[in-house]
Amino acid sequence: MRRNLRALTPYVYLVPSLVLLGAFTYYPILRSLYVSFFDWNLFSPRPVYAGLANYRYLLQDxxxxxxxxxxxxxxxxxxxxxxxxxxxxxxxxxxxxxxxxxxxxxxxxxxxxxxxxxxxxxxxxxxxxxxxxxxxxxxxxxxxxxxxxxxxxxxxxxxxxxxxxxxxxxxxxxxxxxxxxxxxxxxxxxxxxxxxxxxxxxxxxxxxxxxxxxxxxxxxxxxxxxxxxxxxxxxxxxxxxxxxxxxxxxxxxxxxxxxxxxxxxxxxxxxxxxxxxxxxxxxxxxxxxxxxx
Amino acid sequence: MRSRTPTPSQLLQRLGLNKLLIHLILMMVAGVTAMPYLFALSTSLKHRTEVFTPVPQWIPSSLRFANYADAMAIAPFGTYFINTVIVVLGILAVQLVTATLAGYVFARLRFRGSSLLFGLFLIQMMLPVHAVIVPNYLTIKELGLLDTRVAMMMPFWASGYATFLLRQAFRQIPQDFEDAALIDGCSGPRFLWSVLIPLAKPTIIAFSLISIVTHWNDFLWPLIVTDSPQVRTLTIGLAMFVQQESGADWPLLMAGTILVTAPLMVLFLIYQRKFVESFMHAGVKG
Structure with a gap:
């Protein structure tokens, strides 16, 4: 039992950093990727799936x-x-x-x-x-x-x-x-x-x-x-x-x-x-x- | 050697001109670099109309310190200052806790997945927060934290850079220390607290100074997550002040600019050596 707890120590110490890194570094990247496939602007206040439309627009802008x-x-x-x-x-x-x-x-x-x-x-x-x-x-x-x-x-x-x-x-x-x-x-x-x-x-x-x-x-x-x-x-x-x-x-x-x-x-x-x-x-x-x- | 004709640089060296040349170049570089701030300082003490001379004047005809009082009356620089101190120290305090724990784990403990996890910290060093302001803004909004001081701190609480620096510092402490401490019954968190942290003090100070300077100067993130002057920091306050005072009252604008830069500048001039050492220390090893 004690040994098992010991083995967990490193992960426990890393929890605060990993939670914050996840929330403000890695999750944001994935979220951007997801949101980038949607029309979500003043004309379309609710996100509507748009495929690669945003990218296509940017590439010829x-x-x-x-x-x-x-x-x-x-x-x-x-x-x-x-x-x-x-x-x-x-x-x-x-x-x-x-x-x-x-x-x-x-x-x-x-x-x-x-x-x-x-x-x-x-x-x-x-x-x-x-x-x-x-x-x-x-x-x-x-x-x-x-x-x-x-x-x-x-x-x-x-x-x-x-x-x-x-x-x-x-x-x-x-x-x-x-x-x-x-x-x-x-x-x-x-x-x-x-x-x-x-x-x-x-x-x-x-x-x-x-x-x-x-x-x-x-x-x-x-x-x-x-x-x-x-x-x-x-x-x-x-x-x-x-x-x-x-x-x-x-x-x-x-x-x-x-x-x-x-x-x-x-x-x-x-x-x-x-x-x-x-x-x-x-x-x-x-x-x-x-x-x- | 002696019979050869000297190269131009050897000739310069013999005449002691090399050093003189170096001094001359450095004086020019230092002078040109110092100019912007000195000229702003001088402008901040001029009368409003005195700026518009055909030839720029370095010395104001009389020193109008009233410009500073005027700037402070127009914008709440006092509040901005207190907010900045709270935000900067709030970031640093949490950074030190998270990075000490993580740095310790990566430096002294062996466990499964350590190199993969450490990689996540290293990659963060290359992914600047400015790249992900949009999704982070949405997160802060959903947490209901827009327009708070905490919002300005949160994305910086975990620092790959701090973790990396502290890992390096903790690793340099010999294993003998740990063995000796173990014999005295000091291990784990106690060893971290009473042996490793005191020995890593130079790194901790160096990182702290860098973190303070960095976040004192933050602009984009505080700009987008705040709205009201009650929570805003100095740099945002300055930008708002400038937009509000878009007339040509240069002395007033420069008084505001100097006010915003003064706290760090004074600290830097007093503790010049400490700052320089810290930036050098953390730069090379980081």
Whole structure:
């Protein structure tokens, strides 16, 4: 009897977590899948089975195509830029720089403490076409006035700018931790060989921070596909849906148009897409980089 | 070596210019990064009309702290602040309990199905809550919990990330400790409470800080499950304040923005090292 109870202990301890995970992570996915097969919106307040109609509609919807494009452009531009800036800053900060090092580190990292929504507000001011700092300083470089958030072509880059500013400090810190794990004997050996800054960077630093790069990359993918707060605060998806992104699109369908069926179909496509991307990245990486979990 | 002509970087190094160059680059990066917040701070202290100068002014002609009082009079930032503290701590408290139990089980006990179950926790790390807001909203609605503080906390109570971090921390504690404790008659829950948890304190602190920062900054989920200012948090309060004040009273808007960011920012500046260490610690090992 006692033995049997003992054997149950692990499961008992896991109950709270598993119930919550089930209720708010796994059940929601299944539920979205189910609801996505129904017409359930303001015109059809009771769910009516509709097969693949929601998916079929989305696949030929030009707005959805634009939203996908915006999201992919945002991801494809912000991730490399943010990671490169983070790595460069981290490599430079890893040198002996005295007390100024703390100052630089605080200055680069503090945006992590600023809520995305507040960060959006800061950039709405900075990017204001007439009174903002950005246009003013660009003016010195001979750049003509840009209407940023009101311009079809500049609104998305404006949001990407805010995003890089907000995120690179966090990745920089993770890189710094990775750099500090590199044994200094390797650098000493490189010094004896007469390797300069660039050689050490290329043949010691970069290969040895590869596991950190993988980690940062995966975190960046997960977080950048979810961009929402900046869009909500800075542009509400405009002008002309040019900054509308996946999560904002889901939000619109559910909470502005009251279309639960369509919002669920989008949720399913989003979750499935994200998982496929992450699995592909892991696959690709596993062959090249050896890292410990 | 000595006879070779030095490469440009070696030349720089010899002249001590390398360090100078690094300082210059970092100063630029740090300066540009600091600018948005500093400019908002400066704007928040200006007079309403002072913003519209042809050349942006960094130093206000006089410091108008009244803007902060005005912002607080328009929106209940005090209530938002208290709600945020309740929600953030409510999330953290439950997370620590669920993740400690689960982390302990995965780190120290052997049982059937452990790797499959652990997989469920790992996959959660890749499935962000933002992906499933719609079905979760429906769940919260059916539970009758819309527009409550609990609704803002529930989806975060189980954390795959916390479980993973604590499992790592508990695993690093040598088996000898457990054997010794067993001889003293300390096993199971008591061993967890009086040996493992105290030894995992750095990880617990690191995770706590990250959780606090993350949920202090939450936006989308609190936005959709709440309606009334009585339960709303700071970030939502700010967005509502901005929509309400859509005129061009920039100093007022920036005073609101600074108010919302100030609590964490002050904490961060005071405990800068602790924050930095925690984010580094949990980042690499996570």
């Amino acid at each position: 030009p707005t959805f195509h634009l939203v996908l494009r915006n999201t992919l452009v945002y991801v494809a531009v912000t991730i490399p830029v943010t990671m490169a800036l983070a790595l460069i800053t981290a490599v430079l900060l890893n040198e002996r720089l005295g007390w100024l090092r703390d100052v630089y580190r605080v200055a680069a990292f503090y945006p992590t403490m600023v809520p995305m929504a507040a960060a959006g507000m800061l950039w709405v001011l900075l990017l204001n076409p007439s009174i903002g700092l950005v246009n003013h300083y660009l003016g010195y470089l001979g750049v003509r006035r840009i209407d940023w958030l009101y311009d079809m072509n500049w609104a998305l880059p404006a949001i990407m700018l805010a995003s890089v500013w907000k995120n690179y400090g966090y990745f920089m810190l993770i890189y710094l931790a990775g750099l500090q794990n590199i044994p200094s004997s390797l650098y000493e050996a490189a010094d004896i060989e007469g390797a300069g800054f660039w050689h050490k960077l290329r043949y010691v630093t970069l290969p040895l921070v590869a596991p950190t790069t993988v980690f940062v990359f995966v975190v960046a993918i997960i977080s950048s596909f979810q961009v929402f707060d900046l869009v909500y605060v800075m542009t509400q998806g405009g002008p002309g849906d040019r900054t509308n992104v996946l999560v904002y699109f889901i939000y619109q369908y559910a909470f502005r148009f009251g279309d639960w069926g369509m919002a669920s179909a989008l949720t399913v496509l989003f979750v499935a897409g994200l998982l496929v991307v992450i699995l592909l990245v892991m696959r690709m990486v596993e062959r090249r980089v050896h890292y410990e979990v």
